[in-house]
Amino acid sequence: MAKFEIKDQAIAGTLESSDLQITIDQNNGKGIEIDLQSSVEFQFGKRIREVITETLSNLEITDAKVSVVDQGALDCTIIARTIAVVHRASGVTENIDWEALESWNV
Amino acid sequence: MERLRRTMMFLPASNPGMLRDANLYGADSIMFDLEDSVSLKEKDSSRFLVYQAVKTFDYGDTEIIVRINDLAQGGRDDIHAMVRAGIDVIRLPKTESAEDVHAVEAVILEAETQCGREIGSTKIFTAIEGPLGVLNAYSIATSSQRIIGMAIGAEDYVTSMKTRRYPERASEEIFFARSMIVHAARAAGIAAVDTVFSDVNDPETLERETEFIKQLGFDGKSVINPRQIPIVNKVFRPSDKEIKNAMDVIAAINEAEARGSGVIALNGKMIDKPIVERAERVLMLARAAGIDVDGKGK
Numbered sequence: 001m002a003k004f005e006i007k008d009q010a011i012a013g014t015l016e017s018s019d020l021q022i023t024i025d026q027n028n029g030k031g032i033e034i035d036l037q038s039s040v041e042f043q044f045g046k047r048i049r050e051v052i053t054e055t056l057s058n059l060e061i062t063d064a065k066v067s068v069v070d071q072g073a074l075d076c077t078i079i080a081r082t083i084a085v086v087h088r089a090s091g092v093t094e095n096i097d098w099e100a101l102e103s104w105n106v
Numbered sequence: 107m108e109r110l111r112r113t114m115m116f117l118p119a120s121n122p123g124m125l126r127d128a129n130l131y132g133a134d135s136i137m138f139d140l141e142d143s144v145s146l147k148e149k150d151s152s153r154f155l156v157y158q159a160v161k162t163f164d165y166g167d168t169e170i171i172v173r174i175n176d177l178a179q180g181g182r183d184d185i186h187a188m189v190r191a192g193i194d195v196i197r198l199p200k201t202e203s204a205e206d207v208h209a210v211e212a213v214i215l216e217a218e219t220q221c222g223r224e225i226g227s228t229k230i231f232t233a234i235e236g237p238l239g240v241l242n243a244y245s246i247a248t249s250s251q252r253i254i255g256m257a258i259g260a261e262d263y264v265t266s267m268k269t270r271r272y273p274e275r276a277s278e279e280i281f282f283a284r285s286m287i288v289h290a291a292r293a294a295g296i297a298a299v300d301t302v303f304s305d306v307n308d309p310e311t312l313e314r315e316t317e318f319i320k321q322l323g324f325d326g327k328s329v330i331n332p333r334q335i336p337i338v339n340k341v342f343r344p345s346d347k348e349i350k351n352a353m354d355v356i357a358a359i360n361e362a363e364a365r366g367s368g369v370i371a372l373n374g375k376m377i378d379k380p381i382v383e384r385a386e387r388v389l390m391l392a393r394a395a396g397i398d399v400d401g402k403g404k
Contacts, residue, residue, distance in 0.1 A: 013151070016123065017123055019123070074122070088151075096187070099221070
């Protein structure tokens with residue numbers, strides 16, 4: 001059984017410059033769907049989607065509806081916000097399994 | 107060699123742009139704050155943000171410190187995240203006793219053991235923010251081999267003391283606390299860092315306050331805005347006369363060593379250990395101020 005289960009809609013991040021706001025919700029059996037708004041979508045949209053998809057995959061999330069407003073976030077911020085939103089949607093906000101995170105997050 | 111800590115800049119851990127640019131402002135130490143400057147509902151998210159930032163960015167020579175939350179309010183997760191991310195220094199929130207340090211130290215040891223990090227490599231910075239902490243300052247400063255410094259946080263302290271900050275006067279209300287902390291730190295052989303000056307639009311009072319805490323013996327001051335850094339650094343810049351004297355002292359030592367002489371004199375005066383230590387610190391401060399004391403510009 002996967003460690004994380006998207007139980008409720010959750011949101012993480014802000015609309016500040018250099019940040020990214022990410023909302024996640026259930027998407028039963030329909031895979032990962034990402035709706036992205038970014039002022040740099042033409043240059044970096046593909047990369048932003050890749051980072052989110054990889055992070056969700058590392059967290060063993062196979063189905064999720066994801067909505068993203070990017071304000072020029074770097075990869076590390078995208079990863080951090082994605083990890084946070086998955087934890088929140090799964091109801092896990094303390095006693096984090098850092099060892100599991102570190103196993104793929106090097 | 108001793109590290110300079112003229113400025114320790116607070117940055118909220120919830121802001122990705124500030125985490126990215128942290129070492130561009132020129133502070134000697136940066137303190138990412140997971141505690142007071144992060145709202146309760148953003149603690150989890152900010153922890154992940156700092157964890158990723160520390161793993162990703164090269165902060166160069168800038169010392170990076172993370173202020174954690176109380177152990178009962180997320181501090182345990184903070185420690186595990188930061189030790190795994192490879193942070194060098196963890197700053198405790200309000201420290202009241204040696205037991206507070208021991209409790210945090212136990213979690214750090216647990217985290218280092220779990221992730222295979224060298225035991226003892228994570229250092230601790232303590233923060234005195236209440237009258238009990240002031241009275242226990244020396245026992246706190248000596249409570250762990252990991253401790254490298256002690257700071258005073260005046261806002262909580264003056265509230266506990268039923269007073270307020272009076273920076274427009276001489277800040278008599280925190281004179282005892284400052285004196286206790288700088289004594290405890292010096293007796294323990296660790297750094298002492300003064301409290302923040304919260305009015306970023308009053309550089310004159312900041313400068314006056316920095317001159318005062320420098321005179322008391324503090325290593326430096328906490329700052330909350332990049333604009334405060336050059337003001338504090340200017341106060342800690344040695345005078346030309348101090349630099350000339352320090353260079354003469356070091357030259358006299360080198361000359362005596364070359365002669366194989368154990369007796370060192372300068373202008374007819376004996377040079378002893380405290381004079382050498384002072385000279386070395388003056389030269390460190392001069393180098394940090396961009397002054398060519400090593401003749402590299404020639």
